Amino acid sequence: MGGPLATRNEQIGPFRGLIEAYGFVPNLFGLQKKLPRVIEAEQRLIDAIVVRESGLSRGLKGCLLRIVASAQGSDYCRALHARTESNDGEKDAALLAFANKLAKYAPWICKHDVEALRASGFDDSLILDVVLTVALGQLLCTLSNALRPNLDSGLPTPASIESSRLAEPVEWFDTGGPYLQASPQSASNFQPYAFFREQFGFVPKLFQEQMLRPDVVEAESQTLAQILMPEDLLSRVAKEHIVLIISAANLNTYFVAVHSQILTTLGVRLEDSDQIVEDHRCAAISPAEVALLDEVRKLACCATRLQTGFDPIPLQAHGFSEPQILEAVAMAAVTNFLNTLQAGLGAVPDFPPRRVFTRKDLYPSSAPSRLISDDTPPYDPDAAIIVRVQGGDTDAFEELVRRHSRRIFGTLAGLLGNLDDARDVTQDVFLKAFEHIGRFQGRSKFSTWLTSIAINTGTELLRQRKPCESLDGGEEDDEFRPRQIQSWADNPEQVLAATQRTDLVREGILRLPEKYRVVVLLRDINQVSTEEAAAALGLSIPAVKARLLRGRLMLRESLAPYFIRVEKKRSPDAQLR
């Protein structure tokens, strides 16, 4: 995406709002200068939420923005907002704790959190300001995590992470909203309402519930007009898909419900939107759009910690221009902004949701898996070698190839079903990894990053070969009923010779639909952890677990005829209840 494109005092005219907010034009916005309408929209939100006087002081807003930056691991945004202080003591502490929870654990926010703020003396107007500021912080962090601007000269280099280590909340309350007592304004002459009616056919409740700040609603409607609506770069449908995929990753029932419905007005069936939400790789969209959603999904607030970072290179390889990539990033940022607003305000969906996200979508049992990890990067046994390679020591890369070639080859052999192809593609994967190792930042383990490259390269090859063939083998949400329910032999290893058994297992794995096959290969053949598999595949941990179980059960079905206990007929009670 190039280096920093704007510096202090450059092009003051178009960036006037930023000069007012920051005193200079931050590199974050200079990097977007090929898309002025997006910068204009972002400036307008910053002006309405941060610069314009409201109940919250500028100092406190700066504090909130730093909290979000710490939660999202954005050193750039922490530095950008480092100069503001707040010293309202204990009263502020309640606000900061709320902001921290909203920034890190938005799906857990409930009415009780808002009531606690009221009990500390904050009125609804102030609470709305806090939610807006945190949401804006998420927007800025999304941009900075995707565009990776250089630190602006003169800003302090951020010290070690300052975020309070807020433990993941234990309770998931489904209290229902809305949380604030906003009085809806009479809509007849309010321009933003006319815009929403014209574009969406209705006024989404999320905007109605911010009417304590009509100026902000106006800025939000203009932001949507400048980022979501134009069709000169990405299509409107492609951008709505970005809204869906980010909202699903953020477990935001409201936005998935509302934008699936909005998509019907653009000719997209609800079932097709469901597929984007469930697994976009199996949706009826082009390989280029699959790649776009693969990358953009990594920018979801709730996914940032576990994902490998957003990478524009695969998108460039699919023919996306720089302005198109910038627009996709801006759309992801706006979606994170809106999702955070909804979580903080508790807006209820305007339509009955077809998919309600619950705690179960985070992890179905109390196993110690986490969608959002703490701030510590994972321990990586390859870290020292990577530093050497990044420093120009090509020979050091040899050890990385040696360590990981068997596992990557194994994954690709199972995915492609052909050992020669697997050998060629494994070579390509290591070449790509070497070429892009400068971009590897250590947010995930190197092995996860490498696996992710392998799966993307392998699935791309499969799609080139069979573009019309659906790689989807069915919905994991459908109930899967085992048919083979006769007892197996006590020692099935003795039933068939090892080579026959291996052949059966190999064929069974190759017959699995791709989405189950990949997970079985990673977890059972290559012994990759659930968390690593989820990160490499860009899936949630529950999705990986569900696919693994389905894959194993399907394999069991295919192997069962060879291993059932022959001397015993099916018992009369052997049926599912």
Next chain:
Amino acid sequence: MLSCAEFLAEFGDYLEEAASPEVRARLEEHLHECKTCQVIVDSTRKTIRFVTDCDSFTLTADQVEPFVKGVMDRIREKKP
């Protein structure tokens, strides 16, 4: 008590011994009463054993070094 469908939806973590004590207790209560699910658990465990033992998708030890050399040769060729 859980139905078979509920049991089958939940027993993934149980197979990996990662289910919480409460979930585990509910699953085992069902399992104790249900012969069919006992068969499914037993045969799924055996399936996993077969899959983890499967060596069809791997480079053999003697193939690794030539492979590493091939990759590094291509990298060095490309390097200016």
